[in-house]
Amino acid sequence: MIGQEFYFAQRSPYFKGYAKQDTTFKDFFSDKQTALQGIMNNPAKEASRSGPSISYGGIPIAKIKLPAATAKKNNEVLSNLYKPIYIQHSSYSGEAVTPYSALENKTFTVTGWEILKEDENLCQTQVTLKDADGETVQWKIYGRRESGIAVFTKGYLEKLKQTWVNKPVYFIEESFAPSSFYNPLDKQTLNYAQGSKWQCTELTFLFDESFFGKLHLILRNDAQQEIAVQIDDRGSLDKQLSLFYIWSEEKYLAVKQKEKAAQEAALAKEESDKKQQQKDIKAYRESMIRQFGTANGNIIADGKVKMGMNQNMCEAAWGYPSDRIKTQVGAHVIETWFYYPAGSWLKFQDGKLVQIKE
Template identity: 25%
Template sequence: MKRLLPTLLGLCCIANAPAQFKVQSVLPHGAAPEKTAAAVYDSTANIRVGGDAAYYESLVGQRILFYPRDIHANLRPIAYFNFLAEQPAIIGIDTTWLRKPRKKVRPEDFRVDTLYSDVYNPRFFEHFGYGDITPLGCSLHEARGIGTLDYSGLTRSGWFTPAEAVEGQSFEILGIEQSKLEDSELLLFRLRDNAGKVLYWFAHMGEDETNLRDEYYPAVVEGLIGKYRAAYVGKDLFLTKRKPGAKGYVSEYFGLRANTMQGEETRLNFGTELRCTDIRLIGDGKGYAVPSFVFERKEDSAQLYIPLCRYPTPFGIEGYTIDRDRAFLDEVVLTPSEAVYAQRAEEARLREEARLQQEKEQKERRATLCRKYGKATAELILEGKVRIGMTREMCREAWGSPEDINRSSGSWGIHEQWVYGMNSYLYFENGTLASIQN
């Protein structure tokens, strides 16, 4: 019994979580699935909102990386409440005395309560005010009812997932399904972290087709980065055009805006040759750092970068709707330089063939005209000129067929007026050119 008392006192010191923070399980508990080999990512597009069931099923087995925050964004510490663990975690042990402690403590004198939380990697946050506790990848209204957030009041104290447990971390997608939560429809991502712990991410569903917002999850499929790395890094590419589905009008003459690695703004014209040198996480100074592709512009060796996509708004689901003429990798077409040069060589070959064919046809026509009308008349026809005394056939060879012919006949013979564009006229008397008006 003497040994029991210090133990009880130690339990009292550990008890730092009052009973009202106890969270009941809201998710079915089950054994984590066996680890499987990562599936090959068969797409050149990042994870999107508004997909159908088959699309999300195709993402199972992929890994996603939640964007880290930009170190220059000067954001407040954030805790998220829409990440829940499949297996509740012990967040505290509370010793409840059933009677006043006495010298000889008996088991019936106290009760030890273990407090659990479904929050993923729970940590206690004590905040008062708005903005420090938030959902990630969905709106506050959609996420109400998740976790331990007191949505109705201003107090945001409780057990939540710290930002660093998610931001910059990679997770395997075990499954995606729709979830009904109060009056909201959400997507429920079942994920597994590198330690094998299973968690659930409640995210925006994005089924509203009339929604004009740019909606981007604050995450990237790692397989996409692998595909881009293999296709672009170390390669020479031409900025060919924008993809047909890219939003906003962009002038083909002025091109797209981009930033150099020194932070200066520059222009990228279509037809510019670039060399991709690296992929880095680069932010815009306002929120997250997204995967960005570093390029060297061949014409002046300038170092610049193109972000993968528009930056998601911290910390919800909307992307910025401005800067429609800025370059984003998922909105442009980059063509390997060897393909462009091969196409140019083929076009040059076809032009040369056409030139040679045209020269051949001109020689043959010259010879034919010389045989029919003589060299002097043939030269005039080839120059597109007519003169008094030419026949109708000669004039047709020189000027082509007229737009209209006005014909009159009398005792003097047949009079014709050939009408051409731009107020040009030829007048024939009995089949011979008599006068020219232009």
């Protein structure tokens, strides 16, 4: 992780919940001695928000601006920007912490990564971070998840930009695609048109009543309509679109190419089956002609019968009967073949066809 750059997400100004708005970094260690005298009895105060924001369709958006990782030329005196505040828990206890508000909307480079303790239940890690001006702050991470903190690696943000921004985007064409979705930019529910084409114009954070801003792609179509797509495959309770419901142009073209290949394969199989069927019909007709002569063979090959045909010919033309009844009438043998469920039948006298009911 050394050399990675961490971006600390900005908190939402519209957060509504029971948690404190300003969370903290505990177990602060400075690169210089930090005096806590004189602030023991002062209440902790939230630092002022930092980072630019604009109004976007009535919703403030924190632009992702990643400052260049360049330190001050003169490092002799550092301002100790991340100096902790002291929180008094009781008459006998308190702790020095760094408020999250001092870190949000800023980028830090990881200069140290040390695992202090690791077992099957706990992994305790100490991370040293340095900002663009050379100021450092250390962060102890307890366990697998750190609540009240939202951190993105710069590499992840850059990969999202390279994948989506300034590139065509398509709504997926799948049976599970939604019929409509909620657009947080205009607070409207819009129809979901499968296969529709959009242009991704930016990657940004949108704020709602959640604790932190949420990463979104902003998409625009030819009608200049803009929508927001959340960078979260799990979607959201208000039915916003997520990455699960859009395709990159590369994915879209791959799907279309696969569909085209499948259609071509289906047409080729249909043509092959048709040719095989014609071949089989021809072979069957030639076989009937060899067995029963040209005239009768052609009739049988067409699935037809005529008066005077024998039982072998009729069976070749109509197939084996569902039932047959044989009776003796004087000196003649009368046999009737029944075909279900069509209700057709053939009557033979002494082995020759004498009556047809189609």
